[in-house]
Amino acid sequence: MDDPLFLASDLRLAVHRLARRLRVEQPDDDLTLTQISALATIWRFGPLTAGDLAQRERVRPPSISRVLASLEAAGLAQRRENPRDARQVIVSVTPAGDRRILEAVRMSEAWLAERLQMLTADEHDVLAKAAALMERLASAEERSLADRRATT
Amino acid sequence: MDDPLFLASDLRLAVHRLARRLRVEQPDDDLTLTQISALATIWRFGPLTAGDLAQRERVRPPSISRVLASLEAAGLAQRRENPRDARQVIVSVTPAGDRRILEAVRMSEAWLAERLQMLTADEHDVLAKAAALMERLASAEERSLADRRATT
DNA sequence: TATTGTTATACTCTATAACTATA
DNA sequence: TATAGTTATAGAGTATAACAATA
Numbered sequence: 515m516d517d518p519l520f521l522a523s524d525l526r527l528a529v530h531r532l533a534r535r536l537r538v539e540q541p542d543d544d545l546t547l548t549q550i551s552a553l554a555t556i557w558r559f560g561p562l563t564a565g566d567l568a569q570r571e572r573v574r575p576p577s578i579s580r581v582l583a584s585l586e587a588a589g590l591a592q593r594r595e596n597p598r599d600a601r602q603v604i605v606s607v608t609p610a611g612d613r614r615i616l617e618a619v620r621m622s623e624a625w626l627a628e629r630l631q632m633l634t635a636d637e638h639d640v641l642a643k644a645a646a647l648m649e650r651l652a653s654a655e656e657r658s659l660a661d662r663r664a665t666t
Numbered sequence: 667m668d669d670p671l672f673l674a675s676d677l678r679l680a681v682h683r684l685a686r687r688l689r690v691e692q693p694d695d696d697l698t699l700t701q702i703s704a705l706a707t708i709w710r711f712g713p714l715t716a717g718d719l720a721q722r723e724r725v726r727p728p729s730i731s732r733v734l735a736s737l738e739a740a741g742l743a744q745r746r747e748n749p750r751d752a753r754q755v756i757v758s759v760t761p762a763g764d765r766r767i768l769e770a771v772r773m774s775e776a777w778l779a780e781r782l783q784m785l786t787a788d789e790h791d792v793l794a795k796a797a798a799l800m801e802r803l804a805s806a807e808e809r810s811l812a813d814r815r816a817t818t
Numbered sequence: 819t820a821t822t823g824t825t826a827t828a829c830t831c832t833a834t835a836a837c838t839a840t841a
Numbered sequence: 842t843a844t845a846g847t848t849a850t851a852g853a854g855t856a857t858a859a860c861a862a863t864a
Contacts, residue, residue, distance in 0.1 A: 521793060521794050521797070522775040523771055523775050524794065524797040524798075525793055526699070526774075526775055527703055527706065528798075528800040528801045530685055530688065530703055531801065531804040533681050533682055533685035534724065534725070534804070536682065538724075547682050548853080548855095551679055551683065564822075564824095568823095573855070574855075580855090581854090599821095599822085599863080600822095600862075600863055601862065602863095603822080627673075627674040629803050629806045630677075637799055640796050640799065641799055644795075645677045645681075647789055648680040649684075652680070654781045686854090686855085689830090690856090700830080700831065715845080715846095716845075716846060717846080725831090725832070727845075728834080728847070729832055732830095732831080732832090751840080751841075751844095751845085753839065753846070754846080755846065
């Protein structure tokens with residue numbers, strides 16, 4: 515039952531399928547999950563450099579550039595040059611982004627929130643704990659990465 | 667803490683990020699998560715029609731056609747015409763697919779299985795329960811779908 | 819030279835629309 | 842006409858490679 519091999523298999527498929535479903539259930543007029551994820555990270559940890567954001571989101575710099583361009587076009591985030599190192603870009607949430615983020619997140623969560631109401635309080639508790647564990651798994655460092663970029 | 671709105675937000679981001687990470691950590695020489703998901707469903711529920719497979723995987727028919735074409739090219743699944751209704755395609759796992767599926771799944775799960783070893787037995791238990799709940803959420807029916815196709 | 823970020827390009831996964839074959 | 846599946850096409854999200862600017 516808690517054989518790590520079967521668990522890995524079950525968890526992997528469940529995550530894949532729920533992620534696929536969540537993408538489909540996005541409201542058309544709102545931000546995509548990728549944009550919300552980045553915006554939430556800027557909101558929580560910003561201002562931060564584009565590179566730091568890419569690391570926190572665990573995507574490559576070009577991917578972050580794309581997302582940032584869309585968030586900037588939507589007026590929700592802004593990029594400024596770092597006066598102390600002109601190579602860097604400092605990313606922050608705009609006042610409009612700050613005003614809208616909670617609502618945007620709530621709206622985009624509507625489908626899932628409704629389905630969660632079908633579950634019991636105990637099941638909510640399991641999912642809350644699991645969400646924290648999945649974040650840890652998603653962020654887990656590994657040898658190969660540590661080798662590639664020595665983050666001290 | 668178990669406010670469904672915050673839970674939805676946390677769960678959604680966690681699933682999105684772990685799914686992204688899992689995709690990156692796929693071994694190059696193996697099947698993709700999408701292929702494995704489909705193959706596992708054929709293995710478990712097949713033989714079944716292409717349409718049934720699409721419904722179980724919760725994707726549209728063209729998406730299944732693509733995945734089936736790749737699985738067939740890899741010799742792991744096969745499509746046969748249904749003698750009783752020549753419009754339908756019956757999908758099944760080939761002997762080669764049957765021989766290889768468990769190993770393919772295990773290989774592709776290697777990264778996650780290794781990271782799960784960092785967790786406690788209690789945490790494994792939480793994830794196992796959460797995986798079942800996430801499958802339920804991913805498969806949850808809704809009004810609009812029920813309207814579109816009256817599945818009795 | 820090394821680092822930071824962007825642009826150019828390509829690939830995967832998914833969808834909708836249009837089409838073919840069959841019922 | 843309606844249904845099952847495929848092909849054509851498009852869009853999102855991500856990557857690697859090449860580039861420009863700065864340290």
